[in-house]
Amino acid sequence: MSNKYESLKLENQLCFPLYAAAKEIVRKYKPFLDEIDLTYTQYITLLVLWEKKEMNVKALGECIYLDSGTMTPLLKKLESKGYIERKRMPNDERNVLISITAQGEELRDKAVDIPNKIGSCVKLEPSEAMELYRLLYKVLGNIES
Amino acid sequence: MSNKYESLKLENQLCFPLYAAAKEIVRKYKPFLDEIDLTYTQYITLLVLWEKKEMNVKALGECIYLDSGTMTPLLKKLESKGYIERKRMPNDERNVLISITAQGEELRDKAVDIPNKIGSCVKLEPSEAMELYRLLYKVLGNIES
DNA sequence: CACAAACAAATTGTATACAATCTAATCGTA
DNA sequence: TACGATTAGATTGTATACAATTTGTTTGTG
Numbered sequence: 521m522s523n524k525y526e527s528l529k530l531e532n533q534l535c536f537p538l539y540a541a542a543k544e545i546v547r548k549y550k551p552f553l554d555e556i557d558l559t560y561t562q563y564i565t566l567l568v569l570w571e572k573k574e575m576n577v578k579a580l581g582e583c584i585y586l587d588s589g590t591m592t593p594l595l596k597k598l599e600s601k602g603y604i605e606r607k608r609m610p611n612d613e614r615n616v617l618i619s620i621t622a623q624g625e626e627l628r629d630k631a632v633d634i635p636n637k638i639g640s641c642v643k644l645e646p647s648e649a650m651e652l653y654r655l656l657y658k659v660l661g662n663i664e665s
Numbered sequence: 666m667s668n669k670y671e672s673l674k675l676e677n678q679l680c681f682p683l684y685a686a687a688k689e690i691v692r693k694y695k696p697f698l699d700e701i702d703l704t705y706t707q708y709i710t711l712l713v714l715w716e717k718k719e720m721n722v723k724a725l726g727e728c729i730y731l732d733s734g735t736m737t738p739l740l741k742k743l744e745s746k747g748y749i750e751r752k753r754m755p756n757d758e759r760n761v762l763i764s765i766t767a768q769g770e771e772l773r774d775k776a777v778d779i780p781n782k783i784g785s786c787v788k789l790e791p792s793e794a795m796e797l798y799r800l801l802y803k804v805l806g807n808i809e810s
Numbered sequence: 811c812a813c814a815a816a817c818a819a820a821t822t823g824t825a826t827a828c829a830a831t832c833t834a835a836t837c838g839t840a
Numbered sequence: 841t842a843c844g845a846t847t848a849g850a851t852t853g854t855a856t857a858c859a860a861t862t863t864g865t866t867t868g869t870g
Contacts, residue, residue, distance in 0.1 A: 527780040530712045535690050537801035540730045542687035544808045545680050567675045585685045614818040614865050635672040643807045652800040656682035662788045663689045733849050759835050759848040
């Protein structure tokens with residue numbers, strides 16, 4: 521009973537489980553992130569800043585695949601919470617340098633258990649998790665070009 | 666140089682490429698969906714209705730992992746475009762039955778090429794696409810419970 | 811040096827998402 | 841059969857996302 525609309529079946533679309541799984545897993549983070557008063561996007565922004573300490577808005581946005589329209593209000597929010605600082609760079613006033621504050625650093629200790637808590641609810645074999653990881657980055661790489 | 670924050674590195678988080686890949690691939694749909702004046706969420710809603718013809722709001726939302734807060738305005742939009750009808754069911758007035766219209770059916774022919782166009786920019790081997798599909802549904806299944 | 815092109819952020823407008831709450835209808839059971 | 845519990849959908853409020861445009865700065869080139 522295949523027909524010309526076969527390709528339009530939800531079950532034949534790779535994009536759909538990708539979209540749904542991403543949404544559901546981000547939702548799984550919510551109770552843990554609520555405890556430290558962060559949203560998921562704020563959390564991944566801090567993941568980068570915890571490692572790199574400072575970065576301009578554009579570079580930060582490229583790391584996490586978000587544009588200035590999303591980053592600007594997000595960063596203002598994190599600034600208002602005291603976790604980051606934003607300042608125009610004197611040598612090139614077009615750039616805004618984002619840097620982690622001492623208060624932002626403190627939050628890192630409270631976040632350190634979150635990945636394990638999430639990992640335990642995804643419940644993939646290590647080899648499967650690695651393969652999923654590899655395939656997702658392959659998709660990401662292919663899409664960019 | 667591993668430390669107690671190792672788990673917080675962006676590159677060690679399975680969730681991040683999932684989140685980013687989903688976002689990027691949905692964005693890839695945009696030019697094709699623009700041509701038929703649909704958003705991605707409207708598109709997956711119609712994918713279900715093209716197959717099932719009619720369904721109440723709750724069942725439809727469960728199919729695509731969206732709650733009534735998202736579905737209600739979405740369905741009103743599709744109704745205003747003439748692609749679906751919404752009507753309270755007489756036997757149980759709590760339910761709103763969504764059904765595809767003739768105009769909605771017509772749109773199906775215009776959408777039929779979209780999956781191939783997207784597939785060609787994801788560029789996975791068929792075996793890889795199948796494995797990714799399997800792993801994503803495994804994650805989805807594990808998260809639900 | 812002038813000035814158009816390029817660039818980084820910010821702004822604007824639209825469309826999700828989803829938690830929490832509310833309303834109306836129906837169910838279950840004492 | 842009354843009525844509390846449950847259910848479906850709608851509403852409210854907050855936070856993304858992103859295209860398109862705007863603003864201000866810097867760069868490159870004639």
